Amino acid sequence: MKYYIGIDLGGTNISAGLVGEDASLINRLSVPTIRGRNAREIVKDMARLAKEAAALGEMEWEDIEGVGIGVPGTANRDTGMVEYANNLGFFDEPIVPMLEEELPGKPIRFDNDANAAAWGEYLAGSGKGSKSMLAVTLGTGIGGGIILDGSVFRGVNYAAGEFGHFLIERSGTACSCGRKGCFEAYASATALIAQTRKAMKENRDSLLWELCGGDLALVEGKTLFDGVRKQDQTAQQVLCRYIEFLAAGLVDLINIFQPELICIGGGISKAGDLLLKPLQEIIDKEDYARTSRIRTRLAVAELGNDAGLIGAALLQ
Numbered sequence: 001m002k003y004y005i006g007i008d009l010g011g012t013n014i015s016a017g018l019v020g021e022d023a024s025l026i027n028r029l030s031v032p033t034i035r036g037r038n039a040r041e042i043v044k045d046m047a048r049l050a051k052e053a054a055a056l057g058e059m060e061w062e063d064i065e066g067v068g069i070g071v072p073g074t075a076n077r078d079t080g081m082v083e084y085a086n087n088l089g090f091f092d093e094p095i096v097p098m099l100e101e102e103l104p105g106k107p108i109r110f111d112n113d114a115n116a117a118a119w120g121e122y123l124a125g126s127g128k129g130s131k132s133m134l135a136v137t138l139g140t141g142i143g144g145g146i147i148l149d150g151s152v153f154r155g156v157n158y159a160a161g162e163f164g165h166f167l168i169e170r171s172g173t174a175c176s177c178g179r180k181g182c183f184e185a186y187a188s189a190t191a192l193i194a195q196t197r198k199a200m201k202e203n204r205d206s207l208l209w210e211l212c213g214g215d216l217a218l219v220e221g222k223t224l225f226d227g228v229r230k231q232d233q234t235a236q237q238v239l240c241r242y243i244e245f246l247a248a249g250l251v252d253l254i255n256i257f258q259p260e261l262i263c264i265g266g267g268i269s270k271a272g273d274l275l276l277k278p279l280q281e282i283i284d285k286e287d288y289a290r291t292s293r294i295r296t297r298l299a300v301a302e303l304g305n306d307a308g309l310i311g312a313a314l315l316q
């Protein structure tokens with residue numbers, strides 16, 4: 001079997017892992033990124049971790065086929081530059097050329113972390129065996145990845161798959177990107193938490209107050225789903241409305257791509273059927289191809305943080 005190293009460069013941690021060509025993750029090591037350090041220091045850590053992961057897996061460095069990196073920003077695959085990474089404070093950092101200096105002779109591949117994670121989930125997680133898949137990650141914003149006919153679609157500028165930023169309501173809620181009414185302003189985890197807090201203020205008798213210890217600051221996605229499980233009416237109303245927003249965006253994506261599968265990730269996806277079942281019901285009613293025999297499946301992401309490492313290691 002051939003072996004690769006995957007590196008996930010995050011705003012909080014740098015992780016590296018040894019990955020087999022069968023998309024198995026053999027080990028995983030991490031160090032803190034320490035924001036504010038220059039790119040050279042971070043690249044040296046990446047190189048060191050890569051070699052440690054190989055050694056930990058009892059591999060000679062010479063026998064590693066290649067190294068792949070996922071970065072939280074715009075990854076220009078022509079130049080090997082991270083053009084912009086807000087989390088790291090990077091502008092035009094030549095990450096790949098620098099890592100090539102540290103790891104001479106090793107092929108290095110590179111992509112943004114959302115694409116790397118989508119690719120990992122496609123190869124080894126819920127997308128296994130499919131030909132086309134969209135990854136939709138519900139977090140602070142909404143992350144995306146597009147796999148079409150077995151490869152990552154990146155667009156002319158490597159920035160495709162920004163599913164958070166199409167409008168579901170013209171002149172709607174302000175979004176961090178500067179537009180108003182973007183999908184992520186309604187359907188991200190952040191939006192769900194904001195919608196929960198607003199409903200709690202309007203419903204002082206909701207059980208949600210008890211579930212967060214009476215402190216709005218402690219409300220998280222899980223609080224809402226706990227409320228729903230306990231039949232709290234306010235929680236049920238918030239979730240019902242949230243699912244309508246989320247479904248609206250997913251139906252749009254399905255109508256554009258008709259993928260085999262949409263893989264939903266992020267903490268909220270742990271709610272499983274509580275989320276997926278009502279979503280599927282709306283999709284079944286609204287999907288343009290609803291009369292077709294073959295239908296887009298919804299699935300929960302299976303690999304968590306490992307997806308980014310596996311995907312990075314096996315980037316093409």
Ligand SMILES: [Zn+2]
Nearest residue numbers: 165175177182
């Ligand atoms: Zn936006």
